[in-house]
Amino acid sequence: MTDTSTNATAPASNKAAYDGIHTVVAGGVSSNMRARGVVTPLVVESASGCRIRDVEGNELIDANMGYGPHVFGYADREVTDQIADQFGRGHLTGLPHRLDREAAGLVAELVPGVEQLRFANSGTEALMSAVRLARATSGRTLLLTFEGHYHGWSETLLRAPGAEGYRPRPGAAGMIPEAMNHTIQVPWNDAAAVERVFAEYGGALGAVLCEPVLANAGVVPPAPGFLELLRLRTREKGAVLVFDEVITGFRVARGGAQERYGVVPDLTVLSKVMGGGFPVAAFGGSREAMEPLTTYEAFHAGVYAGNHAALRAVAATLTKIRSAPNLYDDLEALGAYAEDRVREAATAAGRPVLFERVGSVLSMALLDEASAVDRAAHRALQSACQRRGVYFHPNPDEPWFLSTAHTEEDIDTIAAVLKESLAQAPATRSVR
Structure with missing residues (x-):
């Protein structure tokens, strides 16, 4: 048996604390991404x-902000006090x-493509359920996805980088070898x-799944007309268009990327900002799209799905979002300021960087x-900045997220730390 007793004094260093976590948590983290x-x-x-x-x-x-949920910053009392109250109830x-x-009701009011929904506990769970619903609705199993888009770690959605032609490979050891047999990338x-x-497989495609803004391999917005193309072709061929708005929902606009770009999917998956950092997710669409769940022609379940504390977090967060008319204009301005200062x-x-931004992502x-x-x-840059008091994820694929708690002074500090840390790296080419 491992000794899990708590020491009377706090660890002397981050390394000592991390080493201690390693003794009882496999790899020292509960998500490989960390x-x-x-x-x-x-x-x-x-x-x-x-x-x-x-x-x-x-x-x-x-600048990581828990991978993005905290649009109002950490420990926002207007949200956390209500969650604490619900635990007492x-x-x-x-x-x-x-x-x-x-x-x-708040989700349906704010998100253009949602009239009804089901709650879940994580983005992975909600995505798995949405794709299953899409396949049940269309009566087809073939799924079109896109390189670099991350849709959780479930058996039929976790893909390895790259593909053999259109066919992706399973993304982790232990997955069924045929897990990707019904997926095109x-x-x-x-x-x-x-x-x-669509010309080759259109009659067999059951669904198209994408992040409307690619935000899991850097930040790559949709090219002009691209989302419109997906919407047009799915309607023509009877496939279900699913937007993974786990990151973009309530982040790049009040109604998510579908509001920002004016393209409404058949099904939408939401998480992160929706609960202000509390573990909660949802998938939804029109009443017609969600009807198979009502008639038991499609299946979704979960003991903790829609638990009262999670829904209190959603209600508190979205009420605050709804009552802040300038929220997204302010976040857009802060994002633009950060972009200028980082560049x-x-x-x-004298160090080249690849920089992309959509709103506060x-x-x-x-x-x-x-x-x-x-x-x-x-x-190495991330480590140098961390030592100087600025944190962002060490994997360059992971975005930065800004919140209403960040100020221009905070951005100035981040820029100064970046400049000092970058100066230690050898110059190569001019900035792109």
């Missing part, structure tokens, strides 16, 4: 606003609650490839002399 590319261990003691405090007492400005009964209508924003797939820092350091990656992403240099 360990990718880590050079300097960081163990959090607390978080508030846009800052995290580690076990050594260091305070860091956070009972957080799980397995029965309907008035919060079901309140929380779902093409490059994002490649309209010609989409047209070829200035890179230019001053940003991606920055260092480039090598061949203009490819320099992952080793990026990890």
Whole structure:
């Protein structure tokens, strides 16, 4: 048996704390994504606003923000106080609650493509359920997806990078070898490839699944007309269009990417911002699209799905979003300011970077002399910035997220730290 007793005093360092976690948590993390590319261990003691405090007492400005849920910053009392209150009232009964209508009604009010929904506990779970519903509705199993898009880690959606022709490979050891047999994959924003797939497989396609803004391999917005093409072809061929708005929902606009770009899917998957950091997700669409769940022609379940604490988090977060008319204009302006300052820092350091932004979602990656992403240099940069009090993810594929808790002064600090840290790296080419 492992000794799991708590020491009377806090660990002396992040490394000591991290090593201690390793003794009882496999790999030291409960998600493999949290360990990718880590050079300097960081163990959090607390978080508030846009800052995290580690076990050594260091305070860091956070540009990762829990992978994006905290649009109002960490520990926002308008949300957390209501969740705490709900725990005192009972957080799980397995029965309907008035919060079901309140929380779902707010989603339906704000998201153009949602009239009805089902709640789930994570983006992975909601995506798995949405794809199953789409296949049940269309009566077809073939799914079109796009390179670089991450749709959770379930058996038929986790894909390895790259593909053999149109066919992706299973993304993890232990998956059934045939798990991807009903999935086609093409490059994002490649309209010609989409047209070829629909010409060859259109009558067999059950669904098309995409992030309307690619945000799991850097940030890549849709090319002009690309989402419209997906909408047109799916309608023509009777396939279901599914938007994975786990990241973009309530983040790039009040109604998500479908509001920002004016393209409404058949099914929408939401998580992250919706619950303000509480573990909750949802998938929804028109009443017609959700009807198979009502008639038991499609299946979805979960003991913890729609638990009262999660729905209180949704209601509190979305009520605050609804009552903030300037929220997304302010986040857009802050994102633009951050983009300018980061580019200035890179230019001053003479180091090429690839930078993309949609609203308050940003991606920055260092480039090598061949203009490819320099992952080793990026990890070294992240570690140097972390030591100077700024945190972003060490994997350049992971975006930065801004919140209302960030100020222009915080952005100035981030830019100054970047400039100082970048100056230590050898200059290669001019900034792109």
